[in-house]
Every structure is written in structure tokens, then in C-alpha cells.
Amino acid sequence: MTLRVTEVFRSLQGEGLQQGTPMAFVRLTGCPLRCSWCDTTYSFRGGTTLSERQVLSAVRSLGCSWVSLTGGEPLAQDLNVLTELLLGEGFKIHLETGGSEPLAALRTHPQVHIAMDLKCPSSGMAGRNLLANLGLLKVTDEVKFVIGDSADLAFVRGLLSRHPLPCSGVLQPVFGAPLGSTLKQAQEDPLPLLYRVQLHKHLYGQRAGT
Numbered sequence: 001m002t003l004r005v006t007e008v009f010r011s012l013q014g015e016g017l018q019q020g021t022p023m024a025f026v027r028l029t030g031c032p033l034r035c036s037w038c039d040t041t042y043s044f045r046g047g048t049t050l051s052e053r054q055v056l057s058a059v060r061s062l063g064c065s066w067v068s069l070t071g072g073e074p075l076a077q078d079l080n081v082l083t084e085l086l087l088g089e090g091f092k093i094h095l096e097t098g099g100s101e102p103l104a105a106l107r108t109h110p111q112v113h114i115a116m117d118l119k120c121p122s123s124g125m126a127g128r129n130l131l132a133n134l135g136l137l138k139v140t141d142e143v144k145f146v147i148g149d150s151a152d153l154a155f156v157r158g159l160l161s162r163h164p165l166p167c168s169g170v171l172q173p174v175f176g177a178p179l180g181s182t183l184k185q186a187q188e189d190p191l192p193l194l195y196r197v198q199l200h201k202h203l204y205g206q207r208a209g210t
């Protein structure tokens with residue numbers, strides 16, 4: 001089998017619970033969503049066709065113990081062969097998914113660290129959240145909410161009251177959005193979430209391969 005891959009590179013994990021961890025990133029090509037603030041639109045099309053063994057070899061050469069499978073939407077492709085190869089060689093896997101594709105399609109998901117988005121209204125994609133995925137998350141996984149405005153924050157509050165998370169949750173402002181007063185207000189009635197900004201963009205700017 002083969003995968004369509006936009007880029008393989010080494011960087012620091014810029015988001016979420018594992019922020020700051022050196023990782024080999026495999027950016028899969030293609031995504032069924034079109035978030036208004038998407039920062040990886042270059043991964044929507046193009047890419048290179050690689051066998052899973054070619055991806056494994058590229059990852060090996062980067063010398064990291066963690067591998068981030070990202071996109072695009074990694075779960076839009078069949079990652080079962082690749083994840084089995086990576087786990088078989090002792091790599092730890094971090095999967096970044098937009099939350100619209102079924103986690104159950106990945107047979108290895110119990111052995112993989114899942115970082116799953118739940119999309120907020122300003123993304124334009126909130127209707128695509130697959131809430132059934134929440135039932136498959138482990139206590140060690142994470143859910144990320146990207147916040148673009150105060151309406152997004154209200155959305156998160158409502159969603160958490162109906163669907164308590166089975167794992168940690170991370171609130172991340174859209175890069176560059178003027179959200180100071182919104183996030184300050186949020187602290188007056190704190191949500192059970194961690195607040196994080198995108199480390200890699202502060203270190204390297206907004207560009208491919210980081």
C-alpha cells in the first residue's frame with residue numbers, strides 16, 4: 001500500500017500536552033475539512049506517493065523517539081500499516097486529527113496518543129465534529145479547541161456541559177487573533193482546560209516544515 005505525503009521533517013511539537021517535545025512529523029496530504037483559519041492549506045493537494053516502508057525509513061533518519069502523524073487529516077488515509085510498522089520499531093506515535101473522521105478506523109488507536117480537535121463555530125466546521133470519537137479516547141489523550149472569538153468560548157462551555165471530556169482538554173487561540181479580553185473573561189469562570197499558544201509559530205513563524 002502507499003500513502004500520499006506532503007512532508008516529513010523534524011521539529012518541536014508546538015501544541016497541546018506534549019508541547020516542546022522533539023518529534024518527526026509526517027504530514028499526510030488531503031483533508032475533508034476547510035477550517036476558516038487553516039494554517040496548512042498547502043497540504044490539501046499535491047504531495048508525494050510513498051510506501052509505508054519509505055515513510056518509516058524517512059522517520060528513522062530524523063532520530064526522534066516520537067512521531068507525529070498530522071496533516072491535512074491523517075485519518076483520511078489508511079494508517080494501519082504505517083502505525084503497526086512504527087510501533088513495531090518502538091516509536092511512540094502522536095496522532096493529530098481534526099475530529100471529523102472515525103478513530104475506530106485506526107486499529108492501533110489504543111497504543112497511540114490521540115490529539116483530537118473539536119471544531120468551534122468560527123472554523124465553519126463545527127457541524128463536522130464526530131462526537132462518537134469521545135468514547136474512544138483514553139484518559140491520557142487530549143482534545144483541542146481552537147478559539148477564534150468569544151462565541152467560540154461560549155460554544156466550548158456548552159459542549160463541555162453536555163459532553164464532559166474523558167481526557168485533558170486544551171484551549172488554543174487562533175494564531176494572531178486579538179483574544180486578550182476574551183481569555184481574561186474566561187479566567188473569571190475558568191473552564192477545566194489548559195491554555196496553550198502554538199510554540200512552533202513563536203519560534204519559527206508560520207511556515208511549512210516546522
Ligand code: SF4
Nearest residue numbers: 031033035038072098
Ligand atoms: S482539519 Fe486541520 S488541515 Fe483540515 S482544514 Fe481544518 S485546520 Fe486545516
